[in-house]
Amino acid sequence: MFKLFLLFSLIISTTTYSSASDCDALWKSNAKDSHCEFFPFSTFVKYPVTSIIGNSPDSTFIDAKIRSGYMEENKDVNFKGNILYFEGLGDSMLNHRPLFKSLTANGFRVIAFDYMGQGGSTGSMNDTRMKDIPKLGILVYQRLARDIEHFRKPIILGWSTGGLAAYLAALNDQADKIILLAPGIVPRLILGEQDILELSFDKITLNTLTSKRYLPNEYNPHVDGIRPSSPLVVKDFATDLILTSIKARNSVVSKNVKGLVLFSGQKDSYVHSIWGQQRLKSIAPSFKQVVYAHSLHEIDNEITSIQQDVQKQILAFLNTL
Numbered sequence: 001m002f003k004l005f006l007l008f009s010l011i012i013s014t015t016t017y018s019s020a021s022d023c024d025a026l027w028k029s030n031a032k033d034s035h036c037e038f039f040p041f042s043t044f045v046k047y048p049v050t051s052i053i054g055n056s057p058d059s060t061f062i063d064a065k066i067r068s069g070y071m072e073e074n075k076d077v078n079f080k081g082n083i084l085y086f087e088g089l090g091d092s093m094l095n096h097r098p099l100f101k102s103l104t105a106n107g108f109r110v111i112a113f114d115y116m117g118q119g120g121s122t123g124s125m126n127d128t129r130m131k132d133i134p135k136l137g138i139l140v141y142q143r144l145a146r147d148i149e150h151f152r153k154p155i156i157l158g159w160s161t162g163g164l165a166a167y168l169a170a171l172n173d174q175a176d177k178i179i180l181l182a183p184g185i186v187p188r189l190i191l192g193e194q195d196i197l198e199l200s201f202d203k204i205t206l207n208t209l210t211s212k213r214y215l216p217n218e219y220n221p222h223v224d225g226i227r228p229s230s231p232l233v234v235k236d237f238a239t240d241l242i243l244t245s246i247k248a249r250n251s252v253v254s255k256n257v258k259g260l261v262l263f264s265g266q267k268d269s270y271v272h273s274i275w276g277q278q279r280l281k282s283i284a285p286s287f288k289q290v291v292y293a294h295s296l297h298e299i300d301n302e303i304t305s306i307q308q309d310v311q312k313q314i315l316a317f318l319n320t321l
Contacts, residue, residue, distance in 0.1 A: 035144070036069030041116070041136070045127045049235045064123030068113035068140045069093065071104045080107040080318070082145040084137055084154035084175075086162030087112070088184075088298075089231060089241075090204040092119030092224035096159075099300040102311040108318070111154070113140045117234070119224050126234040130244040133162070134169035153177075155318070160184050160270060160297065161241060167248055167284075170257045177321055178257065179314055180287075182264040182297050185249050186275040187242065192230065193269075202230045208269050209298040212307075221301055249279040259287035260317040262299055262310055270297045288317065 046059040073079055083103055087093060093112035100110045115133065116123030134156075141154045155177045158166030163183025169175040193203045204226050207213075214220040231238035253259070261280055263273045273291070280287055290313050295302045300310050 034069060034071050036067065038065045038067050038120070039143075040064075041066045041123075043127070043132065045129070045236075047126075047236050049239050050126070062116070062123060062127045064116045064121060064127070066113055066116070066136070066140075067093065067120035068111070068144065070109055070111040070144045071100050073107050073109045073146070074105050077105075077107040079109075079146065081151050081321075082109045082111055082141065082148075082154050084141050084145075084156050085110060085112040086133060086137060086156060086158035086165045087115065087118065088160030088162055089125070089234075089237075090118065090226040090228055091159065091162070092222075092227075094119065094223040095221055096300055097221045097223075098307060099311060099314075102315065103318075106315055106318075108155075109144075109146050111141060111144045113137065118227055124234065125228050126236050128237050129240050130161075130165060130168060133165035134172065134174050137165070137169070138174055155179070155321070157181070157314075158183065159300065164241070164245055164248060167253070168244070170253050170259070171248070171251055173254075176254075176257050178259045179317065180259065180261045181310075182268060182271055182273070182295075182299055183261065183276060183280075184241065184245055184271055185279055186272040187245055188270055188272060189242070191270045200230075202232050204229055204231075209296060210301050210303075211294070211296050212301060212303050249276075249283065252283045255286060257284070257286075258321065259284055260313065261287050261289045262313060263289060263291045264295045264297055264299050265291070265293040268295070268297045 041064050043062050044059065045062050047057065051058045085093065093114050103110050114121040115125055115128050117125035142148065145151060153175050156166040156169055156175045157179045159181040161184050163180040164185060166178045166180055167183065170178050191202050192208050193205045194201050206222065228234050263277055266273055277289055292299055292306050295306050299306060301307065
């Protein structure tokens, strides 16, 4: 019944595109054994916000090409399972090499995909709704997971918007093991960078995402640019995210769900870290919480000391499962 619901909700075929070779090349710069593909995705979308201000119809049928792929697990160690990554707003599946490499080196396959209008996927993020992220993620998981008969549910690793989506998946019994990185449980309404002179507001920038500063010849994991550049250009999605977060932070997760939550510090300009900690203690009291007081939002790509401890905490949690 669950699979039938997914098929009726999201129309997908197994056709791949020649551009997958370019995607493979990018993945292989991150991991020797990797796979990448594009597949067609269709969905029916309503626009409750932009239709009011006259920028879009009330609803429409959307076609897009979704980029997905995986970094293969280290064959020299025992296979430990599949980790499904849910990205943040403006994020890309290619932008987290240090974390993904630490996971694959320890025997995990890391599966990821880009939302519509992000990374390598076509379309617009304004056509995405929070409830559809876990559904699409499960379909990607079914395509790319190893030994799915044994590992029926994914371990979901979600950052920011993806952290909120991972919590939704746990609420809907789509996952029973989740790792949340600076999750969007309590997102800020004014976020990122503000430039009054340029009339640029709520802009997502690398300098506000991480305190790490990359020298010209230094490796920078951010392969893809930030797209969309602000929640203000995807108003319907942003509104849905806010409304979903309000509902989620009042929804108690099953005691059977195991969780690790890594929080950023108070200077995170994208989420309210302290409020998020308080809410999750109430709705997910069994989840382990770790706070990085000096971290900005993208904690897995923070300064080396934070980045390494994030990887250590995640691997320690995974080894207890």
